[in-house]
Amino acid sequence: MQAQTPPINEWIIIKAIYTNPQHLVNVAEQIDIRDFTYRPFRIIYTAIKQLAASGTAVNSESIMALLQSEQPAYYQEIDAIGGTATLDTLYDPQYRNMVGLDEHIRSIRDRADNQNIINAADELKRRIEDGDANELALEEFDKSIQAIKLRGRQQDVKPVGHSIDDLLSRIVNQDEDIVGVNIGKKYPKLDRMIRHIQPKRVTIFLSNYKSGKSTVLLELAWYMASECNVPTLFGDTELFDSEVQTRLLAKVSGFPMEYILSGHWNTMESHRNIILNAKEKIKQTPFYWHNTNHMSRSQIVSLVKLCQLKYGIQVFAYDYIKPDIEDDINARVDLQIGAKVDMLKESIAKACNIAVLSAIQMNEDTGRAANSKEGERLADNVIVLRRTKDEDDMPFASHLLWLKTSRYTQANVTVPLDIDFGTQKIEEK
Structure with a gap:
């Protein structure tokens, strides 16, 4: 959609929910808009969720119409990369039926979590080096890390023995x-x-x-x-x-x-x-x-x-x-x-x-x-x-x-x- 190619996992998720919005049932529970690193996909993801929630058919015209009426700045961003013609390329028949997206969802979320940890660590490091670090800064850092850990625990509850092979190998x-x-x-x-x-x-x-x-x-x-x-x-x-x-x-x-x-x-x-x-x-x-x-x-x-x-x-x-x-x-x-x-x-x-x-x-x-x-x-x-x-x-x-x-x-x-x-x-x- 741009000279810079978005991550393949994000591309697959967007194509899946564009082709069949029923995929949102699984995707929306696990992926937040901020988890997408490619900005146009954030806009498209939000628009598809809004259209699906209102019962409106999801297609290139409905997405552009929604953006034009409610988010003109976002409309201009999508229009600048091709508008409806570009959105039409998202349709992929292989996603008309429900398919497994767990691997792609996990990849997107893990990458987002890693980036959030890096961002939190960089902010704490900056405050320490600037002499601004205090208990509040440390508390904010710990809350950020705990929120990331909690999200993983909520979404990835597995049998206790799921990683025992890895444990024995280590x-x-x-x-x-x-x-x-x-x-x-x-x-x-x-x-x-x-x-x-x-x-x-x-x-x-x-x-x-x-x-x-x-x-x-x-x-x-x-x-x-x-x-x-x-x-x-x-x-x-x-x-x-x-x-x-x-x-x-x-x-x-x-x-x-x-x-x-x-x-x-x-x-x-x-x-x-x-x-x-x-x-x-x-x-x-x-x-x-x-x-x-x-x-x-x-x-x-x-x-x-x-x-x-x-x-x-x-x-x-x-x-x-x-x-x-x-x-x-x-x-x-x-x-x-x-x-x-x-x-x-x-x-x-x-x-x-x-x-x-x-x-x-x-x-x-x-x-x-x-x-x-x-x-x-x-x-x-x-x-x-x-x-x-x-x-x-x-x-x-x-x-x-x-x-x-x-x-x-x-x-x-x-x-x-x-x-x-x-x-x-x-x-x-």
Whole structure:
């Protein structure tokens, strides 16, 4: 109808309802006018629906007459591409009888849904980059995505086993979206403990202060990014970028942080080359870092969603969970901690289909998690990280991981670790 050919699926739908308006019974329930990308088809689709509803015969003359009387601007658009002569070409005898259009309807709707998601994401990204993002902007984005998801659920209710073949195929191929990130090559015991780093799940480490929770979180996040090639975002409330960079240089080079900070490596060519190689590896790894201190819950959610759009992150490590600055200072701390874990689970892990790792600080005197009851209830895996004691009888391990609770695997499992804070290296024992 124009030099630019409309999508074939849209062409078929318009030809079908033009030739036999009874097709509208199926089409109109599933396709909205905005789902058509080709503007003339939007005009024709609306006109056919209006004529059919009034009981008027659908043909080129009736469409043009309706447009001329009620929508002169639309009449001019259709007339400019050939008017009745062009509309007559829509008639196709193969559509006189009712035929299956589900595949074409689904294609049109899926394309429209994808475009709507892109539009919503672009708008959120623009508002974040312009500094206009707030809770209302995030709420509008979430509503747009949920509306698209809901439309799909309403129109595509199917038997539960309809996609089970695809599921089994993805399991056989170890698709990380289904089975999670396998860290068993370096941490087989921890991997068995929690059955991979799974999407949609939140794993919380409970630890006394200065006991290694940041080191463990950074190690797991870095390992997934550098060795598993999984794009990972590290949200940090404790360290500055230079401190994180120094830790990563130590981790990759094998030199202690104290030696790196001394600068003495620059006097030896072999050591300098090791540091420079470590620098290049860090720069090339899909590992993203941001200081999230003093960020509200909504700001953290916006940050994660933006990084997922820009970098395709599959893991978010958050170091660590504290009461939110946007909450009442007199509010119960346990509820504030619970609200932060709920945010990590519902608004990030589930909404973005990514894995989340985080930590909660414990009381030094009691060894119990400080106000963490609500957070523990909401998390999928809760792992206690503590230093080993004489009674543990583990002379080669400096720390112990204990799976306190889990929704998906057997709890009360332990994994001994040896942590070298100088080189930031961690080894299972």
